[in-house]
Amino acid sequence: MNASDKYEAVIGIECHVELKTASKMFCACPNEFGGEPNTKVCPVCLALPGALPVANRKAIEHMVRAGLAFDADIPAFSKFDRKNYFYPDMPKDYQISQFDMPLTQGGEVKYWLEDGTMKVCRLTRIHLEEDTGKSTHAGSGDGRIAGSSHSLIDFNRAGVPLMECVSEPDIRSAQEAVGYLDALKRTFILLGVSDVKMEEGSLRCDANVSIRPIGATELGTKAEIKNMNSFRSVERAIEHEIARQIGVVESGGRVVQETRGWDEVNGTSISMRSKEQAHDYRYFPDPDLVPIEVARAFVDRIRGEMPEIPWRRFERYRAEYGFNVKQTTQMIEDGALADYFDECVRLSKNPQQALNFVLGDLSRLANETDVAVVQSKVTPQEVAELIGLLESKTINSKIAKDLLGRMWAGAGSPRAIVQAEGLAQTSDEGAIEKFVDDVLAANPAVVADYKAGKTNVAGFLVGQVMKTSGGKANPPMVQALIKKKLG
Amino acid sequence: MAAQSTAAQIAREVNAGTVSAREVTDATLERIDSVDGRVGAYLTVLHDRAREFADRVDARVAAGERLPLAGVPLAVKDNMCLTGTRTTCGSKILEQWVAPYTATAVARLIDAGAIPMGKANLDEFAMGSSCENSALGVTRNPYDLARVPGGSSGGSAAAVAAHEATVGVGSDTGGSIREPAAFCNVVGFKPTYGRVSRYGLIAFASSLDQIGPFSRTVQDAALTYDAMGGHDPMDSTSLDVPMETTADGLLDDLRGLKIGIVREFDTEKLDGAAHALYTRAYRDLQALGAELVDVTLPTADYGLATYYLIAPAECSSNLARFDGVRYGLRVDGDDVTAMYEATRAAGFGPEVKRRILIGTYALSSGYYDAYYVRAQKARTLISDDFKRAFGRCDLIACPAASSPAFPFNSKSDPYSMYMMDYYTIPMSLAGLPALSVPCGWVDAGAGKPMPMGLQLCAPLLSERLLLGAAHAYEQATNHAQTHAPRLDEAVVS
Numbered sequence: 001m002n003a004s005d006k007y008e009a010v011i012g013i014e015c016h017v018e019l020k021t022a023s024k025m026f027c028a029c030p031n032e033f034g035g036e037p038n039t040k041v042c043p044v045c046l047a048l049p050g051a052l053p054v055a056n057r058k059a060i061e062h063m064v065r066a067g068l069a070f071d072a073d074i075p076a077f078s079k080f081d082r083k084n085y086f087y088p089d090m091p092k093d094y095q096i097s098q099f100d101m102p103l104t105q106g107g108e109v110k111y112w113l114e115d116g117t118m119k120v121c122r123l124t125r126i127h128l129e130e131d132t133g134k135s136t137h138a139g140s141g142d143g144r145i146a147g148s149s150h151s152l153i154d155f156n157r158a159g160v161p162l163m164e165c166v167s168e169p170d171i172r173s174a175q176e177a178v179g180y181l182d183a184l185k186r187t188f189i190l191l192g193v194s195d196v197k198m199e200e201g202s203l204r205c206d207a208n209v210s211i212r213p214i215g216a217t218e219l220g221t222k223a224e225i226k227n228m229n230s231f232r233s234v235e236r237a238i239e240h241e242i243a244r245q246i247g248v249v250e251s252g253g254r255v256v257q258e259t260r261g262w263d264e265v266n267g268t269s270i271s272m273r274s275k276e277q278a279h280d281y282r283y284f285p286d287p288d289l290v291p292i293e294v295a296r297a298f299v300d301r302i303r304g305e306m307p308e309i310p311w312r313r314f315e316r317y318r319a320e321y322g323f324n325v326k327q328t329t330q331m332i333e334d335g336a337l338a339d340y341f342d343e344c345v346r347l348s349k350n351p352q353q354a355l356n357f358v359l360g361d362l363s364r365l366a367n368e369t370d371v372a373v374v375q376s377k378v379t380p381q382e383v384a385e386l387i388g389l390l391e392s393k394t395i396n397s398k399i400a401k402d403l404l405g406r407m408w409a410g411a412g413s414p415r416a417i418v419q420a421e422g423l424a425q426t427s428d429e430g431a432i433e434k435f436v437d438d439v440l441a442a443n444p445a446v447v448a449d450y451k452a453g454k455t456n457v458a459g460f461l462v463g464q465v466m467k468t469s470g471g472k473a474n475p476p477m478v479q480a481l482i483k484k485k486l487g
Numbered sequence: 488m489a490a491q492s493t494a495a496q497i498a499r500e501v502n503a504g505t506v507s508a509r510e511v512t513d514a515t516l517e518r519i520d521s522v523d524g525r526v527g528a529y530l531t532v533l534h535d536r537a538r539e540f541a542d543r544v545d546a547r548v549a550a551g552e553r554l555p556l557a558g559v560p561l562a563v564k565d566n567m568c569l570t571g572t573r574t575t576c577g578s579k580i581l582e583q584w585v586a587p588y589t590a591t592a593v594a595r596l597i598d599a600g601a602i603p604m605g606k607a608n609l610d611e612f613a614m615g616s617s618c619e620n621s622a623l624g625v626t627r628n629p630y631d632l633a634r635v636p637g638g639s640s641g642g643s644a645a646a647v648a649a650h651e652a653t654v655g656v657g658s659d660t661g662g663s664i665r666e667p668a669a670f671c672n673v674v675g676f677k678p679t680y681g682r683v684s685r686y687g688l689i690a691f692a693s694s695l696d697q698i699g700p701f702s703r704t705v706q707d708a709a710l711t712y713d714a715m716g717g718h719d720p721m722d723s724t725s726l727d728v729p730m731e732t733t734a735d736g737l738l739d740d741l742r743g744l745k746i747g748i749v750r751e752f753d754t755e756k757l758d759g760a761a762h763a764l765y766t767r768a769y770r771d772l773q774a775l776g777a778e779l780v781d782v783t784l785p786t787a788d789y790g791l792a793t794y795y796l797i798a799p800a801e802c803s804s805n806l807a808r809f810d811g812v813r814y815g816l817r818v819d820g821d822d823v824t825a826m827y828e829a830t831r832a833a834g835f836g837p838e839v840k841r842r843i844l845i846g847t848y849a850l851s852s853g854y855y856d857a858y859y860v861r862a863q864k865a866r867t868l869i870s871d872d873f874k875r876a877f878g879r880c881d882l883i884a885c886p887a888a889s890s891p892a893f894p895f896n897s898k899s900d901p902y903s904m905y906m907m908d909y910y911t912i913p914m915s916l917a918g919l920p921a922l923s924v925p926c927g928w929v930d931a932g933a934g935k936p937m938p939m940g941l942q943l944c945a946p947l948l949s950e951r952l953l954l955g956a957a958h959a960y961e962q963a964t965n966h967a968q969t970h971a972p973r974l975d976e977a978v979v980s
Contacts, residue, residue, distance in 0.1 A: 014977075041589065048586075048588070050567070050690070086827055088812050091812075093808050284800060287724070
């Protein structure tokens with residue numbers, strides 16, 4: 001038995017997500033990524049003496065939205081607390097956060113693995129806090145603090161609203177961790193609460209990893225892994241940590257509680273601090289901010305505006321339409337596109353053909369022209385018409401493809417185009433026979449090949465007939481006729 | 488315009504054009520230049536800026552505006568920001584810090600026509616009851632230069648008493664307006680917590696700090712309060728309820744009012760002269776038509792202990808930002824932690840350090856429930872006591888301080904200094920509006936009569952009634968006028 005088969009990993013994830021709001025959490029400065037250092041600052045986010053915070057209502061709304069998406073409890077009463085510790089890029093030397101009365105409590109994130117298995121990870125809470133500034137260490141050549149002569153701080157990010165999603169230790173593998181994070185990401189994007197751009201730091205996560213013998217119910221000692229800057233690095237870091245802990249235990253050692261930093265370049269992690277060095281944050285209610293009363297009517301209004309949550313859509317597409325995992329995942333990744341697709345299905349009653357068009361030709365056209373499908377000139381109504389024309393065999397798939405290109409350019413109703421240009425497919429046997437005869441007469445060599453047993457040249461002949469007919473001949477009839485004539 | 492003029496008189500004349508704001512300002516600056524060497528009310532005198540502000544007021548009046556505080560000389564406690572001026576909090580850590588923005592309350596007073604003459608001294612970060620904790624200057628009591636002006640807003644109180652300003656603004660956390668007002672023979676008023684915006688007031692204890700006026704008459708306190716009170720969107724704790732004006736609600740008598748005398752604040756415990764003085768003050772209230780009723784505040788004795796957990800806890804967090812990173816004093820160290828430690832060791836005085844230590848301890852894991860949480864519960868009980876008491880009366884009367892101003896260096900242990908706020912802290916914990924109005928003189932030795940203050944306290948948001956009643960008492964008794972400041976005596980160090 002392999003060492004790794006004896007153990008089970010137990011993983012919980014803490015995720016920081018920057019909220020998408022016009023202004024920062026406690027002041028009117030713009031909440032935008034980048035910019036010249038220290039240009040998006042004011043007395044409040046620089047923590048000048050005497051400045052006071054005022055909570056951003058939109059951020060609180062986003063929190064309620066995020067909580068409802070995961071069926072979390074939204075308590076009627078919440079408050080902000082101060083988390084006290086000294087850090088140069090944290091201007092007040094305390095962070096306004098939430099300690100014992102977060103805006104959302106509990107809830108669960110449903111996600112799926114590549115094979116379509118649905119998984120559930122319970123949430124402990126989602127709470128609201130503010131981001132810090134960013135330090136740059138100068139004079140050491142490599143940007144590290146060791147050996148640097150001085151540090152520069154940019155406070156543009158200080159005070160950006162941040163929600164922290166804390167999961168229960170329900171995750172059992174690195175792949176599950178990625179599935180969970182994907183679910184958070186697509187849900188937050190769908191809700192418009194965050195852009196979730198890991199490269200801009202708008203999603204950052206830490207993982208608490210422990211192992212225990214399979215069958216054990218007690219939790220092992222955990223290590224907290226930090227500095228993972230992509231989903232791929234989350235996966236690698238967790239895999240590495242599980243292997244590291246198994247190695248420690250298998251060699252007779254004990255896992256110690258510590259914080260470890262992931263080193264993406266070297267594919268390893270380094271101990272940053274042990275439990276003994278843990279901070280006492282001296283949390284207490286922030287006296288500068290009044291408690292938040294979350295009115296039920298406010299929650300109900302937001303509940304009423306909620307879109308269909310991705311995992312529900314995933315299950316619906318799988319159960320009702322029988323789509324495969326890859327197609328379904330691709331389809332729901334963009335909420336607006338999925339809404340468009342739903343409209344196409346509603347009007348055409350043909351999910352498979354709608355999926356083919358939306359993920360196929362329409363997405364290709366979108367890529368080529370850099371215009372989103374939902375913003376294009378092609379309406380779901382027109383897509384449904386096109387599907388109808390195909391279903392009634394009025395046109396074949398080649399004509400349909402051409403029509404889509406023209407519809408993308410703004411040609412309008414496909415039915416009208418077909419009528420105006422006589423593009424309807426012909427099923428008139430006499431007419432098709434004439435096309436077939438012409439093609440056979442014009443290609444004696446190919447006909448000879450066929451008769452000599454090279455039956456795969458039939459495809460060429462069908463193609464020639466289609467071409468001669470201007471694409472209008474009914475392809476199955478053409479096939480049948482050629483076969484019959486060449487007997 | 489005499490330096491003794493009230494704000495109401497100055498504003499009337501400036502608005503009428505019979506005197507200019509510039510003339511009032513020049514006269515006041517002259518007074519400051521002649522007496523502040525002895526009083527030490529100001530850390531910074533704004534000679535040029537004051538004249539600029541005055542010229543602007545004169546231009547506005549000339550353009551037809553009528554301003555409630557037109558040309559009124561104002562002393563601003565140096566823990567309130569005013570753009571372009573040094574704002575020190577009486578601390579070495581902010582000694583050279585120039586504010587890039589203006590506190591809402593100060594901005595509103597300037598908009599109402601007041602002229603900031605300077606930034607007034609205070610106990611460092613408003614922590615103290617004598618002004619002796621200022622790291623940047625000594626302020627003396629204008630009625631006896633050998634005595635303290637009280638604190639923490641001692642500079643603002645002394646400036647108004649010495650006619651170096653007509654009105655002042657201070658901040659009151661546990662008595663920092665009322666106690667120095669009593670010591671300096673002026674009116675000092677702490678409004679309901681949340682009535683005046685704290686935006687731009689450098690925080691000591693956020694849940695207790697409240698800005699309020701100093702003046703030589705109740706009417707001037709009312710005019711100043713009316714000009715700066717009301718909701719401010721920049722301060723989440725400022726009350727978003729309609730602002731009731733007070734200057735038009737001053738009373739002539741106290742008929743129909745029930746005034747509570749607090750059983751636990753029995754003045755027999757005080758010095759005999761002080762006891763006699765308060766006994767007379769209560770009789771005077773009665774003579775004005777008030778009915779005196781006996782009320783009880785059983786938890787009032789716990790006020791000091793409660794306050795000295797909550798206020799230090801908040802201050803330990805509020806003062807964390809003075810770390811040498813972004814502004815203020817920086818003392819370099821080998822790494823950032825060493826820099827923090829060296830900066831804060833050099834920048835903060837002993838009382839500030841003591842309170843940061845107490846507060847850090849009270850919030851620590853394992854002690855939080857025993858100290859901070861219990862103190863918050865005690866705070867609720869104290870508020871409930873007041874609610875019950877106000878079920879039986881309209882106002883409460885009691886001393887503002889247990890003694891008149893004391894000589895420098897006479898309170899050597901912190902506890903005896905903390906006791907100076909025994910009568911004012913319970914109202915602060917309950918967020919109630921309260922004021923001190925001059926109520927007579929006692930001989931504090933050396934044949935120098937020293938003023939004392941009567942504290943009146945009202946239910947939440949009852950500023951109009953409170954100031955109205957204080958006005959009736961002031962007009963009937965006129966104690967403030969009995970003696971003039973004694974600034975000609977030799978300065979005893």
